[in-house]
Amino acid sequence: xxxxEGLSAEEKQKWINTKIFARVSPRQxxxxxxxxxEYQFVVGMTGDGVNDAPALKKADIGIAMGxxxxxxxQEVAVMILKDDSFTSIVVAIKQGRIIFENxxxxxxxxxxxxxSELLIVSIASVFNLHFGLFALQILYINxxxxxxxxxxxxxxxxxxxxxxxxxxxxxxxxxxRQRWISVFVYSFIIMSCTMxxxxxxxxxxxxxxxxxxxxxxxxxxxxxxxxxxxxxxxxTSDNSKSFFKSEVFRNKYVWYATLLCIATLIAAYLIPPxxxxxxxxxxxxxxxxxxxxxSLLSLVINQILxxxxxxx
Numbered sequence: 645x646x647x648x649e650g651l652s653a654e655e656k657q658k659w660i661n662t663k664i665f666a667r668v669s670p671r672q673x674x675x676x677x678x679x680x681x682e683y684q685f686v687v688g689m690t691g692d693g694v695n696d697a698p699a700l701k702k703a704d705i706g707i708a709m710g711x712x713x714x715x716x717x718q719e720v721a722v723m724i725l726k727d728d729s730f731t732s733i734v735v736a737i738k739q740g741r742i743i744f745e746n747x748x749x750x751x752x753x754x755x756x757x758x759x760s761e762l763l764i765v766s767i768a769s770v771f772n773l774h775f776g777l778f779a780l781q782i783l784y785i786n787x788x789x790x791x792x793x794x795x796x797x798x799x800x801x802x803x804x805x806x807x808x809x810x811x812x813x814x815x816x817x818x819x820x821r822q823r824w825i826s827v828f829v830y831s832f833i834i835m836s837c838t839m840x841x842x843x844x845x846x847x848x849x850x851x852x853x854x855x856x857x858x859x860x861x862x863x864x865x866x867x868x869x870x871x872x873x874x875x876x877x878x879x880t881s882d883n884s885k886s887f888f889k890s891e892v893f894r895n896k897y898v899w900y901a902t903l904l905c906i907a908t909l910i911a912a913y914l915i916p917p918x919x920x921x922x923x924x925x926x927x928x929x930x931x932x933x934x935x936x937x938x939s940l941l942s943l944v945i946n947q948i949l950x951x952x953x954x955x956x
Contacts, residue, residue, distance in 0.1 A: 659679050692708060709724075711727070723736065752827055774855040775842055777861070792901040799897050834872065870936060878946045880893075887947060
């Protein structure tokens with residue numbers, strides 16, 4: 645194996661296409677790492693001896709042996725294998741990918757939920773509608789129905805296809821352009837279905853009556869909560885093939901969080917002081933059906949857009 649100094653593009657390309665190298669010197673290891681990095685590869689280098697230290701330090705991820713590795717190799721490495729098993733590297737890569745995806749899900753979920761609330765408040769104010777959200781209701785939503793499902797997303801085990809995905813660009817942000825578009829689409833659909841439930845209730849169930857601000861407020865409040873609780877099931881991986889087999893749907897903590905939020909909402913209605921603070925009034929069964937129907941509609945629309953790859 646020749647040194648990388650003065651190598652032509654063809655020779656470097658030959659290095660890139662070679663699968664196995666034998667009898668490689670420490671200098672050649674360092675040169676090989678440099679060539680791979682020159683071609684935008686993310687290089688992981690394993691080693692245990694003093695001679696491996698330069699290449700370990702040069703690599704994007706230096707991996708030293710924890711049992712038989714020298715002190716020098718361990719000091720310059722980024723990762724140390726405590727069991728000296730290469731399968732541990734695969735486990736670490738898988739866990740790293742899952743953590744990144746969970747952070748992305750967490751951010752997208754919270755952003756889309758909060759932007760939908762901003763849209764509802766803004767539209768109600770600009771058009772001077774007969775209904776809107778009160779400050780304490782928004783605080784309740786942000787503390788209970790937003791936070792608990794988002795935290796549950798953080799412990800999702802990840803998709804079975806996570807290791808089949810190509811390596812992610814190291815410069816890729818948590819939210820790229822397509823995902824920002826997805827956030828606003830999610831928010832718009834949640835807002836539309838939430839406000840649509842109020843108008844549908846008024847012009848169908850209560851069409852002979854004048855606008856009832858208290859009832860409209862409660863329909864808006866409950867539908868928004870239900871939309872956001874169901875929205876957590878939209879936070880599946882891009883390659884999830886089945887809704888019911890997705891990693892989020894199989895996450896028991898997501899179900900615990902959802903049920904806890906629903907139980908908290910029911911308790912708020914049943915406890916008079918809390919109901920008074922949140923301005924809650926008992927809705928009719930027809931209004932409840934409308935609330936559940938429009939919240940389910942938001943989930944269905946978002947799932948159709950995800951399956952057609954319009955949003956991620």
